[in-house]
Amino acid sequence: MKHFGVFAAAALALAGAVAVSATPAGSVDEAAIRDDAMPRVLSAYGFFADACAQVPGKGVTAYRLNTPLFSDGAEKLRFVYVPAGAQAQAQAHGEGLLNLPVGSALIKTFAFGEGDTRRLIETRVLLHRDSGWVALPYLWNEEQTEAKLAVAGARVALKTPGGEQISYRVPNKNQCKECHGLDGAVVPIGPKARNLSKDWLADMVSAGHLDTLPDGADTLPMWEDRASASAQAAARAYLDVNCAHCHRPGATASNSGLDLRWEQNDPHALGIGKRPVAAGRGAGTHLFDIVPGKPEESILVHRMLSEDPGVAMPELGKATVDDDGVAAVRRWIEEMSAQ
Template sequence: MRGHVLTALLVVAAAGCGDAGGAATEAASGTDTTTGTGGPGTDASTGDTTAPTTGDPCAGTTRCPAEGPWPLPKLSDYDFFVQPMVELAPKDGVVPYTVAAPLWSDAAGKGRFIVLPEGEKIGFTEGEGWSFPDGAVIIKNFWFDHDRRDPAAGRRMIETRLLYREAGAWESVTYLWDDAQTEATLHKIGERVDVAFIDEDGQARVEEYIVPNLDQCGSCHERDDATELLGTITHQLNTEIVVDGQTVNQLEWLAAQDMFSGTLPDVQALPRLVDPFGGEPLDTRARSYLHANCSHCHRLGGGAGKSGLVFLAWEETEAKLGVCKVPAAAGPGTGGHHYDIVPGKPDDSIVIFRMNSLDPEIKMPELPNRVIDQRGVQLIHDWIAAMPEKDCEMLP
């Protein structure tokens, strides 16, 4: 049953929007996991096939009770989740997904879902550039576990971000959850939230988490002046998930939900990223981490495109990866070092210096981190240390 979330927001439920009606899917990727109902037999759905022109994806339909232009004022207005919403039990028509290599967000957990318009599908490609119809919605929820030693102890939802497709472009919007954990309200100006939790060592801690304002969304999602998706690419979704206790390929599972137009190619022949902290070779894990955390800016057309650094997983030119590369700009961001990456010498590399800082003028990634990803720093440190040493000053 497809097409009930945008066109009949109060009627259905699934994978981010509706009745729990399928197998739970899980992906082991540190704290960044997706768990949702919507396994085999749960179709992706939602929306109207008519391209909206009034700011209302429900325009032109008779089955959508939520009136008014998008974005709607409250998350519950979309009817994405079974009540209580905080459990993120999706209604029929919203499909959960996860990524192989997650973006570090100060150790926040994440739950992701895709909603498609009724009768519409994703145009699959073997790399980036999946094509989504108008009316499609990408849902991303952010939370913190109360006790990082025991996820069963519950969590605090912080924000839910939506990217919805309208008139051929992606629009971004953020919803901030209330203290009662019953509702999330449209929030455009950003927020600083103190989050209390028990850490891995059993110590009570409080950290400040930054909810970005809408203008800051472009720092990651904007490329050549257009908003782009980051996680929904073949490399990120060509990974294994658990459905009803069985390990399956996520792309094949999504295809079984009738999400793609055409026939899916052999997934074993398709490119993939890996869990940066899994058991794959060091180079593969490090390149996956850099792609997930850095390539949205460090690529042609990205915010740091002029730096000359390219951290796409498929980049093959060592100089573009920073090896013996002189930085495009000097200043405090170099830490007194001369090259972005000095093979075999991570402590002499600008990349490590910047990853290991929280100074707004130095740190990488720039937004919105307030906590250093120690495992990520160690991973890239090990990767650089494992490179055959070169004397960068002797290179032409």
């Protein structure tokens, strides 16, 4: 039975990533995840069978989010590891966040370029230790053979898919916490049932990594299908994923009073008719976060459209404007006038 579980997990992982013919030989070093240290290199964890090709190792499963966080157009390869003999719980955290047991890891690689020209830039890992979650950034070398711990972060010159030449920011360890911090602890953000597919979750259950199928799967629209979603669903999903990890109670931007979580329904908390608190010059010439029907007068849109540090939102994790995200939010605000 146990053998079957491992086999199923490996097969699933392959289905979700690049197809290769052989079962990967790599296996995860659980001590690297759990011990109170900061491994200097990514390979120490054994997450990948072929790291350069981003082929996951045994027990490591690829996943995607319905609506992803924008990171200057980076291709993002996401993986989850649940330790052998343990299971994630579907219903334990707020907002449907999967409760991953101690010894679990979330792995996210950021890449630019396609096909042969694809370059891995960084891999961020979230490790669930006895003391809580720890976030660490790893920077890939030029040869693409190894990624090294970069606690102080880095800057990398690269070209975005939109053709913009930028200085891409690899966050430092503290900046990881600026987004992942909630009530003083580091927590995962992405793997919430509402932003994961039912099929993937069902596969995780069959593989034995998850105890039961959570409620609310697939609530957020698939980002590439947003045109067929309602303006509200597309925009609220975007704001939940891109903004609400800070703009919510208990998080980095709690003092703003703005709460952009999917489950927030109070118009004022969402910024409608809300005056800024500590926006400083970020407010531009505008008076309210959101002016119904008037995206061009809304601080929210103004800050999304900026590339200027001190004005630009989100503050971390991007250097360019997300035109698609702006369009989705704009459409939502425009439609508000009809209400």
